[in-house]
Amino acid sequence: MKQHKSMSNVSETYWFNALWFQSIWFCAVLGREELVLVIAAFLLVHLALVRDFSRELLQLSTVAFAAVTGRSLAFLDNRPALTSLAGAVAFPLTYWAGARLGAVDFGYPLVITLTVVSLVWAIMLPLMFKLTTLIASDGDDKD
Numbered sequence: 001m002k003q004h005k006s007m008s009n010v011s012e013t014y015w016f017n018a019l020w021f022q023s024i025w026f027c028a029v030l031g032r033e034e035l036v037l038v039i040a041a042f043l044l045v046h047l048a049l050v051r052d053f054s055r056e057l058l059q060l061s062t063v064a065f066a067a068v069t070g071r072s073l074a075f076l077d078n079r080p081a082l083t084s085l086a087g088a089v090a091f092p093l094t095y096w097a098g099a100r101l102g103a104v105d106f107g108y109p110l111v112i113t114l115t116v117v118s119l120v121w122a123i124m125l126p127l128m129f130k131l132t133t134l135i136a137s138d139g140d141d142k143d
């Protein structure tokens with residue numbers, strides 16, 4: 001049990017979470033259907049290592065990026081303007097990278113697509129942080 005606790009502590013760190021998330025992203029983009037079992041394994045390992053399994057499962061089933069909002073992206077928490085800017089810049093870049101790697105094909109010109117993606121993520125990322133925080137604080141009230 002002591003080893004699980006130390007592994008849980010590692011899984012909560014910025015560097016581990018960022019590496020875990022990027023590994024899933026690359027498997028999804030580069031491997032797509034062929035690496036779906038690897039992606040599932042990454043998710044199961046994550047769930048096995050987190051401190052509060054039920055809260056994490058609730059967050060992951062509600063907010064797609066909940067596993068990173070409280071860890072590797074935690075520096076954005078309580079900074080809605082910076083979070084919005086990050087969503088507007090970083091997420092369109094990942095979509096563009098995915099397109100360049102052949103994982104997605106846009107139905108509209110690149111500039112239009114990335115502008116729409118930018119606007120959507122500028123709104124969605126702060127909302128995801130807020131929802132993740134609400135779920136986490138709801139769980140704290142029950143402790």
